[in-house]
Amino acid sequence: MHNVLILGARSPAGLTWARMMAKAGYRVHIAESLGYPLGRFSKYTCTYTRLPPPKQQSKQWLEQLIQLLLREKIDTVIPNCEEVFYLASADALIQQAHPCQLFTSAMSLLTQLHHKGFFAQLTQNWPVTAPETILLTNQAEFTAFKQQKFSADKQWVFKPAYSRFATRTVLCPKTIEYSQLQANPQQPWVAQQYIDGQEYCSYSIIRHGQLVAHSCYHPKYRVGQGAGIYFAPVQQIKIHQFVEHFAAQTHYHGQVGFDFIEDSAGRIYVLECNPRATSGIHFLEQLSQTAQTAIAHAVVQADADLAATQLEMDLLQPAMHNLVMLFTPQTWRFFTQKTFWHDYHRARDAVWQRQDMLPYLIQLIPTAEIVFRAMSLHIDFLAATTVDIEWDGAPLTFY
Template identity: 35%
Template sequence: MSTPSKRVLLTGARAPVALDLARQFAAAGWQVHSADSQPAHATAASHAVSAHHRVPAPRQQPQAFIQALASLCQAQAIDLLLPTCEEVFYVAHGRAQLSAHTRVACMDLPQLRQLHSKWEFLGLAAAAGLRVPASARVHSIDQARQWAGTRPLVLKPEFSRFGVDVRLHRDGLPATARPLDGRPWVAQALLDGQEVCSYGVAHNGHLLAHAAYRPGWRMARSASYYFDGVDNPDILAQTRALVAALGYSGQIAFDWIVDAHGQATVIECNPRGTSAIHLFAGSDALVQALDGQGSQCRQPPPGSAAMLAPMMWLHAAPLALCRGQWPRWQHDWRRASDVLARGSDRAPRGQVLRDLAHYAASALRSGGNLRAASTVDIEWDGQPLP
């Protein structure tokens, strides 16, 4: 008699990381369900997904969102609920209710809020022995100027995502600097070095999976679409130290600046899935870690690279031609796998256009931009939840 397969429910199905996780869980023998308040055509089209479910928008209807997930977990006999995007904060808020029906792969909201805050996180990291940049929490441009003097600095909202509203002042804060907008901001010393993004999965303070990448090609001051795997022992050691100090369970990701000697300074945290997940494709290592199995830290093969192929053609290729970087583009293209079309599962690549059209229409209706339209229903900036 065969053993019934485990069942996972992936929320935030709009994200490419959810698509890749669906494939990894399905390859490991799990039955995969996905859920989102958006259509998520790409993930829903994957052969790996048994069923896609529409749920209320977590930001606008947090209680209805949790109730819908609880009902799904009960009706579908879900073994693991895995958030992938910023809906993780709303899932964490309803974790007690959801845990009555399934295992929830995240911590409670108060701890996630500390990690999500670009100010509070620095205190947690420093207390655990991590290197952090000189920083200050400010509420006005005058406070930022008084703290920074003439040194180079970064200004960013305490709660934000994808580099939105980040201000770089390499020559110090100019007299004409725009005022802040009333939110708390973080003023931070601008560090020289290579940006590296890392991702880990921990269980009860033990790091079970880890990957890091350089954002090889990206939109200006925004998210990357090329993920060039790197091995940095200092980042791995510091990540281990922090998850151990916190007794952390779940997904956790960091942004770092690495100097010429390979020493890394952590600048912020994302307690959720990130694009480093793509580097684990073709392996069940990440699935085992997310299921809390094993004791060793699993890592992707050296030299792994992944990309969003449409963006490599639409954005990186013209950029490379203009900058005389075509040989680099060709080299990067050849060595990376496409996140959207893996093996015979190629339907998601075409469905991305439907998702983009959906967000473009939403942006036109609201007068906003495409990025804002893609996250407006899941963003959380530390405000109290009902």
Template identity: 25%
Template structure:
């Protein structure tokens, strides 16, 4: 039996992956700084381990993961979310024969770097917005020429992002926190999630936010945009990627998709696939599929959407539409054959809820704060 280690358990996508690998006949372990989580509550997870967060020390975090791999006979390590940038550094630390389902650390960080990614895609002739480092003459010229987006080179969930009107002064550059200035592209935002093996795309899901919590989607609608699929397929082939990889796009009025950033990890798009098919696409490098798509066109994270519905009621705007979406949309975590993760979600999510309350921040902003990569 193949033993799979998921390196995060708190998010719904971890639960989907745990269910998928279990249904594919694997023994599933979860490593998690919170100790008890959504995926850990599932009957499909054999055991969950508490590890120190990478924010408290990268070396200690990696060593804790390595110890689990050695002690419990792990065959495959699958990073789930923002911790991917840390987990990639397990390369070279694992016993012979243990697979790590992501790219080499230098490549992962180069894609996570919002400035480096744009340069890479532009060099391949793919559509990306003009971008320049904050503090450069090129950045000043971009800001004079039209609206721009300013965001940290290393960030997630829209943290630190701002949109400036044409001619509005740029913030001062801070060498300790490099930022990129990017031409603002008018259009609809789309997101993707791809699973790839050695430059071959096994499946790509294109979706867009249906309900937003700040800049983070908490309900999602899958859509068909062939131009986005073509963009992703070419990029993955050019860099020979293996692992999950995701992108955010803006599709302009002419139908041209501009990739605004890359996330070298899984995103919420995994919820639209049959979990055991995605597991097989990861487990078997030569697997030919197909990766089946679930019948639901729209999915939601129920408790996050409940919070947004309550907020809409207090604002007196959009309440009825939010309520209709809440009661008619399938939750990503619910499964009557595995009900405990959904039923215990308030308990397993309490560390995130408490931080959100005490810090006055949105759920999505604090959900990965202790595992994200925010420096070079």
């Protein structure tokens, strides 16, 4: 039987993959650097292995990952979070020790996509482009930007070139000082023109440049200004066409998400790229079992039919993180909105599944592990979810 290893099993996306792969007839293993990841409690998981944190212990992480690949005779590895960067960087070493499929692109492409400035440059002359984006790597570049670009008639968003969940983003300041950014070559920032409009996000599965599955949604409710927790499905032909163009131009391989904005004139801009799983994956669980199995086969079988699965987004329920919506203090402000409870009752929880209830019922256990980590490291909850796996451009070595 084909053995599939799911990395990033802390995320609901990892749980979705475990369920989808097992139902398609594959033997599912998961590995994580957390002790109690969500996917560990799924009935569809055959084995769970705790790995060292790849960011802090890269060498040990790779050594134990290779031991796992050999022990369980893994055929395909599917990363879901930022461990994808460590996996892609170690590709040659992994293939030397245990040849297998890694569902990821080359590290050179992932770097270009993860870096918000490099990605904006990549989209130039594409059908959908990024807003004007200026890379800032030192005080001289910041000073030149402020003198030449920063004015009252144009608003800007400042964000680290490597970042997630909109952390540290400075949105449309009336004034900005270099001390607020401290940009340098190792920790670059970007200034991106602010576009007012409707937000959209996409999630896609791409195999060697060919689109396998695609979804698009509006992140209607967020925790703060970053992570979305409620996803309303939408049809956006221009976004679908952009993803097809991206796949063909880059020959991308793996999971990828994009953030977009549509202005009042109907023009769509792409803001940034997430070369990993995003919340749009949860719409796949509303497809027929035949369609889900076809997607699973397309990921792991070289000769599988790669006809794209078209999701009729207007026929799907919204998806949400139920417990996050109810118990996160940042979301309580929504409770007084007239539409909130209507939206809440319309949506389908991203974790709940009647045939596999335990992950939903024990969500407080992995949440408590993250809370304890946040308290011990004196960081906020969102930062604690990725502190052991995130990659911000530093050279990676495994020796």
